Amino acid sequence: MSGLPTRRALIPALALASAGLMLAACAQEPAASSSSSAAAATSAAASAAASAAASTAASTAASSAAPAASSAAAALDGCSPENLTLVNPGALTIGTDTPAYPPYFVTDDPAKQDAGDPASGQGFESAVAYAVADKLGFTKDQVKWTVVPFNSSYAPGDKAFDFDVNQISITPKRQKVVDFSDGYYTVNQAVVALNDSPIAGATSVADLAKAKLGAQVGTTSLDFITNVIKPADKPFVYNDTNDAKSALQNGQIDGIVVDLPTAFFITAAEIDNSKIVGQFKAQDGGEQFGALFAKGNPLVTCVNKALAALKDSGELQQIQDQWLAGAAAPYFTE
């Protein structure tokens, strides 16, 4: 009979233990944001909980090295790593989606040319991010990248990153729920089609009226189709640009609408027999890519100062010329 009390106590004990484990897991959640991906959540939770001690040790070591390296970059008032509010103190956490598309993120690895490596510093947005980090006084090692799905980046809520660079256009609707830095690139929308597509020869917006166009959900490209091109058929909407590209190659759609640099990369490197049918003139003052911040994040002012410094010194234009050296694409007429 001595086994019975043990068994009677075992089940409540197991219940308490599992409840305690769940509470502990939930307690680590507030460190991550509810609107970021599972990878971001695990990385933030892991860094917050497991390596709290390790990161403070690393940051003290790094920040002792940083002032020596960044004394030249202390031109930004009040914007050095010590007095910035950061998600992970001592490191600049930048978010982007995966796959990270070229030419915004590029990798040396010849086997992986369709997706870039943000940490390599190669590619337009990767280079801009590292340039901004450098102006703020961070070394290359102090920059950490985290995965944030595109659609959850501009959704309201806490963020597990300091800022996000992912070809996110600044729009008034998004600005109501998140903060943007100043624009770092003015973007035009373009149409990509296969060479034998029915719209391959389109020269005006009216020529696209009967087209089956595709775009990624939640993007300004999709809004562009709905509000500017207004084709007779409903657009085809995909979870990400890769699916849209597959559909284009399969002939399921006549063309996809993406931003101009992406269009160049697709036609140059990814899809054979494709062409840029044309690009659209900027509407309503044009679209700009901006770095995305959680609403009310004070880091915006410092990043804006860094971007202004990069623009003034011509470094931003240099980066743009290096990675987005564009040939011209014809403009659609109305």
Place this chain on the structure above:
Amino acid sequence: MTTTTPAPGSPVAYKDPVRQALARRKARRDAFVGMASLIGFTIVVAVLVSRTPGWPVVQETFFNPAEFKDTLPGLLEAFLLNVKIFLIAEPIILVFSLLIALTRTLQSPIFLPLRVLATIYVDVFRGVPTILVIFLLGFGVPALRLQGVPTNPVFWGTAALILSYSAYVAEVFRAGIGSVHPSQRMAARSLGLSTLQTNRYVVLPQAIRNVVPPLLNDFISLQKDTALVSVLGPIEVLRQAQIDASSTFNYTAYVAAACIFIALTIPMTRFADWVQARMSRRQRAGAVA
């Protein structure tokens, strides 16, 4: 005494008028108490929930009436695509899966390759997630660029749903066929019916009646899984809700889409319940409760 004359020879249940009156009064009282309890409970829950600190934000984000009204027409229009998909898919699934189930029940050894094929089909398509099948067929097959093969994403999405669901429904049919007592087959054999005739006149009518509730269950599940076709591009209700939600950052569109699905499902579930109740009544007919 009894108010109806019983059929000759059937057992007579004596209906005492006093007990009947008491039973009616009790039933009325129970209904009143039940209704009062339900209303009181709802009021208590509503008051408690509306007083929680997070409720205004939750209501604004998920249950915003203005957003609901704005997005509902677009969602209903997109829902027509879902309706089209499942109305086309369901009859094909029923026929195809019945064929598979019958193939698996064939006894003759010469049909072994067919039985093996049917078993492999069921195992594979029950094991693979439906969304994976949709990706494979929706993006993979058109990529082959075969002559005469359609590339329409709705077509391949529906085909993927049909393939995936036929595996499940085939097992339901097989269970139904197995639930018919072997004595039925033996009796049919003794009457001189062939296997085909046995299946057609004896086994299948009973088998299908036995599995109507699980079949309705799978139909309801199919209605919801039509939302998976959205990954191939066509705008159906889930994608439309996502487009609305990602432009306003208000998730009421998702709640509205859920309401549309529920509004469709509830009549089906009540119908399934009614069918099941009617079947059990018939099976218990003649027995004294």
